[in-house]
Amino acid sequence: MAVTRLSSYDDYAGLLDRYDVFMFDCDGVLWHGDHLIDGAVEVLNILRSHNKKIIFVTNNATKSRRSYKTKFDQLGVEAHVDEIYGSAYASAVYLSSVVKLPKDQKVYVIGMAGMEEELREEGIAYVGGTDPADCTLGQLSLTDFELDTSVGAVLCGLDTDVTYKKLSKAFQYLTRNPGCLFLASNEDSTYPINGGLLPGAGAISAPLRFALGRDPIAIGKPASTMLDCIKAKVDFDPKRTIMIGDRLNTDIQFGRNGGLATLLVLTGITSEAEITGPNASPIVPDFVTQSIGDLRVLKKE
Numbered sequence: 062m063a064v065t066r067l068s069s070y071d072d073y074a075g076l077l078d079r080y081d082v083f084m085f086d087c088d089g090v091l092w093h094g095d096h097l098i099d100g101a102v103e104v105l106n107i108l109r110s111h112n113k114k115i116i117f118v119t120n121n122a123t124k125s126r127r128s129y130k131t132k133f134d135q136l137g138v139e140a141h142v143d144e145i146y147g148s149a150y151a152s153a154v155y156l157s158s159v160v161k162l163p164k165d166q167k168v169y170v171i172g173m174a175g176m177e178e179e180l181r182e183e184g185i186a187y188v189g190g191t192d193p194a195d196c197t198l199g200q201l202s203l204t205d206f207e208l209d210t211s212v213g214a215v216l217c218g219l220d221t222d223v224t225y226k227k228l229s230k231a232f233q234y235l236t237r238n239p240g241c242l243f244l245a246s247n248e249d250s251t252y253p254i255n256g257g258l259l260p261g262a263g264a265i266s267a268p269l270r271f272a273l274g275r276d277p278i279a280i281g282k283p284a285s286t287m288l289d290c291i292k293a294k295v296d297f298d299p300k301r302t303i304m305i306g307d308r309l310n311t312d313i314q315f316g317r318n319g320g321l322a323t324l325l326v327l328t329g330i331t332s333e334a335e336i337t338g339p340n341a342s343p344i345v346p347d348f349v350t351q352s353i354g355d356l357r358v359l360k361k362e
């Protein structure tokens with residue numbers, strides 16, 4: 062199947078005819094860090110003016126839905142909390158509804174305040190995370206370390222304050238608590254911000270993966286958990302839904318797994334060479350365009 066490159070007005074107008082629901086990835090599609098991609102706000106407004114349903118689907122686990130709403134507000138982007146689905150939320154729902162973590166168990170978190178907020182909202186007890194005692198440098202003393210036998214899962218997400226101490230505690234739980242689950246909010250290898258790339262959530266869980274010789278259960282895109290969370294709250298027809306993303310192995314694969322149409326933009330992770338030429342990826346989007354800003358042509362006159 063070949064990718065269709067959008068270029069003419071009719072190409073973009075065809076998206077309006079075919080789809081009622083537009084699912085947007087965030088990092089690399091709408092923004093780089095706190096720097097909006099040119100045209101993103103205008104296009105979201107145009108789609109809303111055409112009565113399209115907008116859903117935001119991000120693997121970024123550093124923020125809760127509510128703190129994402131604050132970010133959207135600060136950037137002047139119309140968004141409603143019930144339109145926002147992040148991997149921190151999906152992870153909390155996974156623990157409460159899929160794992161059904163017993164109430165006498167808790168999660169050891171390698172992650173940030175947004176992850177903790179979503180766990181609290183779902184009634185999941187946790188330790189670690191932003192706890193200052195874990196965010197200090199230096200080696201973990203195992204003679205001083207008291208193993209919390211009620212830790213039934215380790216949840217790892219993007220954590221800009223990751224420390225050897227956190228990794229060491231997570232390693233203790235995963236090797237000494239029988240049946241302790243190893244969960245990753247997402248496994249993006251890199252994180253596109255204004256000015257370039259940083260290591261992504263996948264690079265935060267990688268040391269544990271290597272030390273344990275064990276892969277985590279990954280909850281974010283491309284896994285279906287995120288789509289299951291959306292389906293639980295939003296009634297939509299997958300055939301009339303398009304996923305717009307910048308990363309082939311998360312956003313586009315997520316869309317394909319869910320039976321959605323897919324539109325790749327080249328403002329984030331994926332380059333032109335990955336979709337054309339001899340080394341093209343086997344993950345093929347339905348459509349490609351340079352930037353979400355290209356849809357400005359749809360502005361009603």
Ligand SMILES: O=C(O)[C@H](O)[C@H](O)COP(=O)(O)O
Nearest residue numbers: 087088119120121249261262
């Ligand atoms: O966890 C990460 O590596 C980043 O948050 C990653 O960029 C995911 O963000 P998304 O593109 O799904 O918004």
Ligand SMILES: [Mg+2]
Nearest residue numbers: 086088089307
């Ligand atoms: Mg992205």
